[in-house]
Amino acid sequence: MKLIFEIKGYASQVRDMDRQKYCNELNRETFLHAMDFHVISFAYDDIEQRPDLCITLLRMMLSKYQPSHPPVSRAQLAEKEVIRLAIEQSRSLRPSYGGSRERIVRYELAREAIDYF
Template sequence: MDFDENYAAFLEFHLARRSGERRGRLERGHAHAEVQFLRKVWWPLRSDFEDLHPEYEVSDWRGRSYFADFAWLPGNGELKLLFEIKGYASHVRDMDRQKYCHELNRETFLHAMGFQVISFAYDDIEQRPELCINLLRMVLSRYHPERAPGSRRLLAEKEVIRLAVQLARPLRPVDVERHFELNHKTAVHMLQKVTAKGWMRPVPRGKGERIVKYELVRGVMDYL
């Protein structure tokens, strides 16, 4: 089935299992932005809606109901991701100081309750969905590595790429040594492996062309 058929079945499944305000919230709150997130970001990456819950109800620090746009609750429940699609008008332009404080307090409380809140800008979903897909791929491979390609070696190589992204500069072997607690020879070997795959390129220094750093190749995020 294509997106439209799967989406219709997904929405009907959750509507059939809700009543009262929880059903009403799904009918009212699940609107264009949420559908676009599914169509342009989630579906191209995942091709299913397994373990995804729209308009998911949780309590905030005051005990009041709060509905996240989506919750992803795979496996045994240890991983709990909440996704929010934030438009400029409702989350920035029209927000006063009290609403701003409440939003920060809610996200901090949810973190304490074991949830991770992941936010996407509506403008990015509409205009730059490939960016959202790459960022979401990084998030899911970080928290749910069993969906990432199989071997421990490949996961370690992808962790090298994430380290380079986090540091926002070319990697030195010593960076990999410290991050993975490895010896120098093994760190260099890992950098050579990701370089051989075309994910990074060496940065030589001096006339002798000695390799001292490795930088990311543009577009490498598509592989994560």
């Protein structure tokens, strides 16, 4: 998705606009739409005086583009956390079996696992 966020001031966008500037602005927006850009415009006054409104509107707009994933199983979550730990540690990991004498194996991070995230 291609997004453009614009903050427009009243003076430069409305008060000082003549017919030609108005036409140019509409043509620019149409061109951007044709190039698959989504333009999100906020008034400078709202950014300055009502930022909570802007945040709410932005969240509403962006929420429809968030992927909806099915619930993650505990096993998938644990696997991701082990991979995340291996990435952070930058070394192989060994499971702990407490005081037992079971054979201990080692887990090494395969580079393909990084793309798993």
